[in-house]
Amino acid sequence: MSSTYGTLFRVTTFGESHCAAVGAVVDGCPSGLKISTADIQQQLDRRRPGQSHLSTPRDEVDQVVILSGVEAGVALGTPIALTVANRDQRPGDYGAMNTIPRPSHADYTYQMKYGVRASSGGGRSSARETIGRVAAGAIAEKYLHETYGVEIVAYVSAVGEIDAPWIDPARLTRIEVDQTPVRCPDLAASAQMEKMIVDAAAEKDSLGGIITCVCRNVPVGLGEPVFNKLEALLAQAMLSIPAVKGFDLGSGFSGTRLKGSQHNDLFVMKGDRIGTGTNRSGGVQGGISNGEPILFRVAFKPTATIGQPQKTIDFSGSSVVLEAAGRHDPCVLPRAVPIVEAMAALTLIDLALIQQTRMNRG
Amino acid sequence: MSSTYGTLFRVTTFGESHCAAVGAVVDGCPSGLKISTADIQQQLDRRRPGQSHLSTPRDEVDQVVILSGVEAGVALGTPIALTVANRDQRPGDYGAMNTIPRPSHADYTYQMKYGVRASSGGGRSSARETIGRVAAGAIAEKYLHETYGVEIVAYVSAVGEIDAPWIDPARLTRIEVDQTPVRCPDLAASAQMEKMIVDAAAEKDSLGGIITCVCRNVPVGLGEPVFNKLEALLAQAMLSIPAVKGFDLGSGFSGTRLKGSQHNDLFVMKGDRIGTGTNRSGGVQGGISNGEPILFRVAFKPTATIGQPQKTIDFSGSSVVLEAAGRHDPCVLPRAVPIVEAMAALTLIDLALIQQTRMNRG
Amino acid sequence: MSSTYGTLFRVTTFGESHCAAVGAVVDGCPSGLKISTADIQQQLDRRRPGQSHLSTPRDEVDQVVILSGVEAGVALGTPIALTVANRDQRPGDYGAMNTIPRPSHADYTYQMKYGVRASSGGGRSSARETIGRVAAGAIAEKYLHETYGVEIVAYVSAVGEIDAPWIDPARLTRIEVDQTPVRCPDLAASAQMEKMIVDAAAEKDSLGGIITCVCRNVPVGLGEPVFNKLEALLAQAMLSIPAVKGFDLGSGFSGTRLKGSQHNDLFVMKGDRIGTGTNRSGGVQGGISNGEPILFRVAFKPTATIGQPQKTIDFSGSSVVLEAAGRHDPCVLPRAVPIVEAMAALTLIDLALIQQTRMNRG
Amino acid sequence: MSSTYGTLFRVTTFGESHCAAVGAVVDGCPSGLKISTADIQQQLDRRRPGQSHLSTPRDEVDQVVILSGVEAGVALGTPIALTVANRDQRPGDYGAMNTIPRPSHADYTYQMKYGVRASSGGGRSSARETIGRVAAGAIAEKYLHETYGVEIVAYVSAVGEIDAPWIDPARLTRIEVDQTPVRCPDLAASAQMEKMIVDAAAEKDSLGGIITCVCRNVPVGLGEPVFNKLEALLAQAMLSIPAVKGFDLGSGFSGTRLKGSQHNDLFVMKGDRIGTGTNRSGGVQGGISNGEPILFRVAFKPTATIGQPQKTIDFSGSSVVLEAAGRHDPCVLPRAVPIVEAMAALTLIDLALIQQTRMNRG
Secondary structure: OOOEEOOOOEEEEEOOOOOOEEEEEEEOOOOOOEOOHHHHHHHHHHHOOOOOOOOOOOOOOOOEEEOOOEEOOEEOOOOEEEEEEOOOOOHHHHHHHHOOOOOOOOHHHHHHHHOOOOOOOOHHHOHHHHHHHHHHHHHHHHHHHHHHOOEEEEEEEEEOOEEOOOOOOOOOOHHHHOOOOOOOOOHHHHHHHHHHHHHHHHOOOOEOEEEEEEEEOOOOOOOEOOOEOHHHHHHHHHHOOOOEEEEEEOOHHHHOOOEHHHHOOOEEEEOOEEEEOOOOOOOEEOOEEOOOOEEEEEEEOOOOOOOOOEEEEOOOOOEEEEOOOOOOOOOOHHHHHHHHHHHHHHHHHHHHHHHHOOHHHO | OOOEEOOOOEEEEEOOOOOOEEEEEEEOOOOOOEOOHHHHHHHHHHHOOOOOOOOOOOOOOOOEEEOOOEEOOEEOOOOEEEEEEOOOOOHHHHHHHHOOOOOOOOHHHHHHHHOOOOOOOOHHHOHHHHHHHHHHHHHHHHHHHHHHOOEEEEEEEEEOOEEOOOOOOOOOOHHHHOOOOOOOOOHHHHHHHHHHHHHHHHOOOOEOEEEEEEEEOOOOOOOEOOOEOHHHHHHHHHHOOOOEEEEEEOOHHHHOOOEHHHHOOOEEEEOOEEEEOOOOOOOEEOOEEOOOOEEEEEEEOOOOOOOOOEEEEOOOOOEEEEOOOOOOOOOOHHHHHHHHHHHHHHHHHHHHHHHHOOOOOO | OOOEEOOOOEEEEEOOOOOOEEEEEEEOOOOOOEOOHHHHHHHHHHHOOOOOOOOOOOOOOOOEEEOOOEEOOEEOOOOEEEEEEOOOOOHHHHHHHHOOOOOOOOHHHHHHHHOOOOOOOOHHHOHHHHHHHHHHHHHHHHHHHHHHOOEEEEEEEEEOOEEOOOOOOOOOOHHHHOOOOOOOOOHHHHHHHHHHHHHHHHOOOOEOEEEEEEEEOOOOOOOEOOOEOHHHHHHHHHHOOOOEEEEEEOOHHHHOOOEHHHHOOOEEEEOOEEEEOOOOOOOEEOOEEOOOOEEEEEEEOOOOOOOOOEEEEOOOOOEEEEOOOOOOOOOOHHHHHHHHHHHHHHHHHHHHHHHHOOHHHO | OOOEEOOOOEEEEEOOOOOOEEEEEEEOOOOOOEOOHHHHHHHHHHHOOOOOOOOOOOOOOOOEEEOOOEEOOEEOOOOEEEEEEOOOOOHHHHHHHHOOOOOOOOHHHHHHHHOOOOOOOOHHHOHHHHHHHHHHHHHHHHHHHHHHOOEEEEEEEEEOOEEOOOOOOOOOOHHHHOOOOOOOOOHHHHHHHHHHHHHHHHOOOOEOEEEEEEEEOOOOOOOEOOOEOHHHHHHHHHHOOOOEEEEEEOOHHHHOOOEHHHHOOOEEEEOOEEEEOOOOOOOEEOOEEOOOOEEEEEEEOOOOOOOOOEEEEOOOOOEEEEOOOOOOOOOOHHHHHHHHHHHHHHHHHHHHHHHHOOHHHO
């Protein structure tokens, strides 16, 4: 249950870390949208392992195949099935883990919930599950861009204790983000982060951090009060990404320190539209987009898999020392950037389609 | 659309700030559960306005009426309709706001989304909408407590720049929380917060803060990967509460600063069950509860309605100075405590019912 | 669970036969729609008991109250809560039935499913549950009529063995239907049916029959393949009405006797649109409306409650003779006409709103 | 939208008639269930084209591949992706149809709804879409059989004007059904039907008919009042099958002719359980299964594709004569038998899982 996201633009992902294939079915893609594998591959390439020296050596090309729903490069409005083969299957790497639940992993909880689990890797909690999201998100993003000019750009704003300085969300591009393997557009901070990641890898340790995301040109009116407020669905979307532990929007946690007189976004004219002079609301008021950039942060814990020995217990309760041998990233954030973008796009397109039902009110 | 929350335990809320009544329909309540209005009223009383000198003078008794689904104090398994009359209707208070969208309120976005809005008050973005949630949450909580011994306790852990010291989540009770009108169980911090709120009110200003919540005795196995992970649904639930701008779980945002070797929760035996020595995961691993206390924080922005004059514009784009005259809390956090608890209960019960479908596996 | 119908226009009904009130919450009603209680009352009056000598003497005025979601006669786009008080509560009438499950009623299955049931009446399987549907359906119908000119007219086409002759669906009006208490627009057949119902009542027996429904001016394109085909949702909607045992569309069961060469609807020009010369498809092809009138039939079994003694068993398994004393209609069909219309309207509006998301494809 | 069926056991199908592959994703399959491709292939083979002289010569082996969710023959509880390649792709066959909407097909409505459609074949209205349902249904059926002993058997009870005599639903097996290519277990009727189909094929014409289905050993208590009554979901499920125009349950349309005193199912003891002496209710009362066999009928119109010339119009409105050249069955009923069984299984498993949430009420 619950591998489906969305109401009108519905994405269902499938696949474990070491089964035959992972992928997604996108149901409800607006017909007529032009879609090529290249549109999708672009974001998958930004997510794939082995893309830089900072990433796991598990080398997967992650080539997407479109099975249905697109003919002659045009979406038919019918379900689009997308698959990516799992070429690099090495279940042996994880052998010992069958009896030892890895700390801060999903091994223990999956076993308890389902009474069985994939014999190797993280099963559905594996990062490979996110391939289906990224593929589907690329389609959503294309629609949003062509229909409304929406631009979604995420970047790494913190790794461990290193914070990037403020970066202007109004102009940031993916090209700037992709200048470095860390995907932090501030080159000085990026260099520090890169060194920190290399050092952590050398120490068989891992790092967490923060991804910041901006969505520009989102039309006014998206978000369905009260339980499907835009920020509520974004929060769900982001917390559904593996390793995410927090989300905030606009002024977020730091805004709780301000007074109302400091925090309120006063209205001003911006050309011929009503806007706000500041954007502590993060582009959302009352759960509905207000036309300002949507700004949010996503907190990632440090990678749970580390090479250092850990004193823990096995499923029978006996003390053991676990040393992970599998492939893993010392810091998932650079590769998580397109995942955050994908989940943002999937959230926005669904709300945009729902809002289109209100367009003919005259 | 989207005033319904949940899959098997479904809550639909209704009502604006100044219509005849607000309330909820609870569909899917397990039959046989004993329910009285007193069970529900208890939490409504903790939410109602005018309960202390820190709250709005809008004095509503907020008495719940059960219209259906309960007979002789027992749930029939059929929809339970709950209503609370809006006795204190003073639409006049908000007259000026028809033409002036209040800064950081939902007036502008509702008008743009729907082409119309309630002539007074915040409509569905009003805090009165949450009455239905609190009433439904009280039912959910009773079931969770009777079935699993679940205990949910939320408290105010920060107001503005004042943070409560660490409070042991393993033992905290609602009685301790309710010792002061602030609902911060640390008396020293509470006194400081109380003074700060009184001062802000005197300055016609407002404050935000943080509510921390713990859910104890949650059974292992709740949460539906991948999009309905426990933390993802909690995040949605919390961000759906008016004025909430952020959510984090376990180590949350501060955990991003740690290394994996510092952050991982090593497994240990706790009596006859497998537990973790630390709880940076916040009781959830891979989207599934692991039997440790579920711990999360919710960030509330300062109340948008303030009495100070604000330079803004009206719907026609003309500059105006707005001075709010309506009733409002200078700080919503004390009254938001039962709302956070209610949304946590609604999230947990739905996942618990879904997990019960897996109980007969052998 | 499952007292909610619809995706974008969502109706949640509540209420048992003898609780405080029955009603519905309509979530997703397009904002700006003008709604008055009179709009709703009109259909409730056609459904209410005691409206003619053919109906149960349970005399309920069934006056609807709008609690929320409408201000100054205009829908706000927020949930519309509708209630109808249960004034005539006589639980005593059903006392004996606590231990004797009534044959072909829901007493036995509710008891087994929920472990408890309403002490009197049919609980949620009572006809009073349909009040919420009729109220919500009246709103849906108004939108469909104002937006597309949709006209929905149902009528009684058979009672027991008496069939009405063919009636032209292109022109039938509710005024014609309401000429007689039977709601069969053919006056000769109606008179026969009326006599048959009176006779059955005298014999303490009951009758079933068929309601035929036409929906005119439904725009082309409604229906969501593959599981939410228009005819699939209509079938669900109709089979959800108490006492319904069958549904067919267009040529339906009798069409199975024809050959393809006899059955196919050949395309022809109708003014400036493509239509079909015949309409054996019943206005739907491939699950999508084609612009022709939607035509379907709904089979109702004879009322299960009869005054005649019935040899059955009680819950303990002991043989008993049951003689029902409660109030009941000898034939539910005349009062079921607005229920069929309501469920048709609720199905069509939801599909219409979904299809509006495709309107801007340019 | 709407290629997903079910709440807890969710099936999403994908694929057009001539794309790379068709299939389904099954989300919510109970973990621990043993699943092999053979379990699934068995029903796919009963559905596949070219299995007898009565079927289309389009020869597809329709070999299922399991991509995910099953490891070492055991369901992990995670999404099971199933694909079947479309090996026999001959879009050329349908060339002329691009400009001529086939009568009583979905060409016209798909074009109007989506603004585009698959260039050949019926797209999602193609019978190939049902492959995903049959594959998913085989999994559902295995669970229902192992958990409750459920047996689902469908058969052809009418072809054109030939009706099979009454067949005892209590004992019928699939082996008896599969004795003849028609899948009517009455050999005399089957022989007549077979000749009729062969004759229709020779005349380039087509036939419809009725499939009857029985579900035995369904536990008491399945079905969710009020909109998801068991019969309502069965009706939706059956009407979602291509070419279906009607559904009835138990006494169905013919039961409308009876009086209540003739129709009611009186309760009797059956061993140690309460049962009914007759089964005009078709195993369902008040929307909930009562432990008796569930009995229903499904009406199929004659195949729309016929080789005879048809006078119709093209999309521009010009008169044309269409002679279909594609491959098609003169009567779809024999191959539709496993589709009806699959949809019944998908309906029952979902309701069974939901009802399991009520099992611990103590």
